[in-house]
Amino acid sequence: MTWETIAGWGSTALFAVGAFFFFAGSVGLVRFPDVYTRLHALTKADNLGLGFVVTGLALRAESWIVVLKLYLIWLIVIVTGATACYLVANAARGSGLEPWTRERR
Amino acid sequence: MTLALEVLAVVIMATVSLGIYRIERGPTGTDRMLSAMLFGTSGVALTLVLAEITGIGALRDMALVFALLGALTSVSFVKRAWGAEDR
Amino acid sequence: MMIVFDILLVATIIWIAVGSLSQRQMFKSVVMFVIFGLFMAIAWIRLSSPDVAMAEAAIGAGVTGALMLDAIGHLRRSETPYASAAEPEGGEPDA
Amino acid sequence: MSQQTATTISRRERIRLFVLRTLALGAIWVLITEADPGSLAVGVPLAMIGAALSVALQPRSLSAVHLPGAVRFAGFFLVQSFLGGLDVARRALSPAMPLDPACVRYPLRLAGDGPRVVLANTISLLPGTLSARFLGGDTLEVHVLDNHESVLADLAQVEERVAGLFGANLPPLQMGGDS
Incomplete structure (x- = not known):
């Protein structure tokens, strides 16, 4: 078992988990009933999927600086994603969009 | 081991195409905007994966551009176009 | 495997391009246009020209998309009598 | 709490903030360019300009992280x-x-x-x-x-x-x- 083999299989497993979360995020976006619940799916599942993909790529990266850059990109996506999510939820709430509840339907 | 990367690229592409359904359906403009946000995150992942497959390091800079653009589009949607989605 | 990716990419691009031109609602078209820019950028990557891809993402999807969203906001404010197609689905919350 | 009540900040504090922010922006530049030594000719002045602007616009550090x-x-x-x-x-x-x-x-x-x-x-x-x-x-x-x-x-x-x-x-x- 060389490092290449371990990194290859490990990153493949991480890619599978990441792809699963991307898939779950898209399914949530399609299936969930209203804007707020869809925002949940979008921010959580997709940021996590990107995190797994980035970790998998980091295992294969050729230098440390690339690893740090990959995680910097992930950090930027997390921060901008959470901020954009708050902005959309805030605007939706401010315009009087009521959340979907189980009792109403 | 590039096969894993290629399969990952195909899967992300397929999930992104799934999200287009949400633009077709709506019902509000906000829902449509959400799928644009989804493509921001998936676009970053896709670009990073393609950077690894092709070995072009400059594509990682493009992933940064994608990350920042997602924020730009959502902010301009919320600040400038809110309530205009029925047009 | 990349041939599958390319077929999927091209099919999606054509779908979005047709979708962005054939909508009665302007907002839907604008969102489609933004996403068209993102996919086009990925197509440029596949054509191994990352510099064009970066320009496409930044200008095509980002700046033009923001300008179009801004324009649509101005249209709303100026009260243009525009035939707004009502959504066939229920659940329009701020009606 | 790190909320400072004083609105004016001493010259020494400004210089300290300038140096810290220059280092932080420079580190981000090195990361983004993947430590390309040729790009430092652009990056170092840009980091200094960015730090100077940020000290001029937002002199108080938002919150000190523990x-x-x-x-x-x-x-x-x-x-x-x-x-x-x-x-x-x-x-x-x-x-x-x-x-x-x-x-x-x-x-x-x-x-x-x-x-x-x-x-x-x-x-x-x-x-x-x-x-x-x-x-x-x-x-x-x-x-x-x-x-x-x-x-x-x-x-x-x-x-x-x-x-x-x-x-x-x-x-x-x-x-x-x-x-």
Whole structure:
């Protein structure tokens, strides 16, 4: 078992988990009933999927600086994603969009 | 081991195409905007994966551009176009 | 495997391009246009020209998309009598 | 709390902030260019211009981050955001789609703009919660996917972690039972 083999299989497993979360995020976006619940799916599942993909790529990266850059990109996506999510939820709430509840339907 | 990367690229592409359904359906403009946000995150992942497959390091800079653009589009949607989605 | 990716990419691009031109609602078209820019950028990557891809993402999807969203906001404010197609689905919350 | 009441800041403090921010921006530049030595001719002046502008525009540092708290916060954040993604994936993929969404109001104990922004963004990434808006009177409205009893207690725990990140102490929790 060389490092290449371990990194290859490990990153493949991480890619599978990441792809699963991307898939779950898209399914949530399609299936969930209203804007707020869809925002949940979008921010959580997709940021996590990107995190797994980035970790998998980091295992294969050729230098440390690339690893740090990959995680910097992930950090930027997390921060901008959470901020954009708050902005959309805030605007939706401010315009009087009521959340979907189980009792109403 | 590039096969894993290629399969990952195909899967992300397929999930992104799934999200287009949400633009077709709506019902509000906000829902449509959400799928644009989804493509921001998936676009970053896709670009990073393609950077690894092709070995072009400059594509990682493009992933940064994608990350920042997602924020730009959502902010301009919320600040400038809110309530205009029925047009 | 990349041939599958390319077929999927091209099919999606054509779908979005047709979708962005054939909508009665302007907002839907604008969102489609933004996403068209993102996919086009990925197509440029596949054509191994990352510099064009970066320009496409930044200008095509980002700046033009923001300008179009801004324009649509101005249209709303100026009260243009525009035939707004009502959504066939229920659940329009701020009606 | 790191809120400074003085609006004027001494020259020495400005220089210290300038040097710190130059180093931080320079580090980001090195990361983005993947440590290309040729690009430093552009990067070093840009980092200095950026730091000078930021000191001129926002001389007070927004909030001083407390280092041991930050490490603990990072661990907490990673574990919880994993659980959050898992939770939302389970709900999205299960055929019955177990959702019971509601908006709850959470009385904030944390003061200061910077910590509150961090708290709102953290809540959005944790299991089943999404910060919707700040109401007047120090209340944060949170949209939850599953409206169970312990939501407010969970949020209080998150708030304590964020307070730890900034090295701040919170007043003791008083549950009004108004969920």
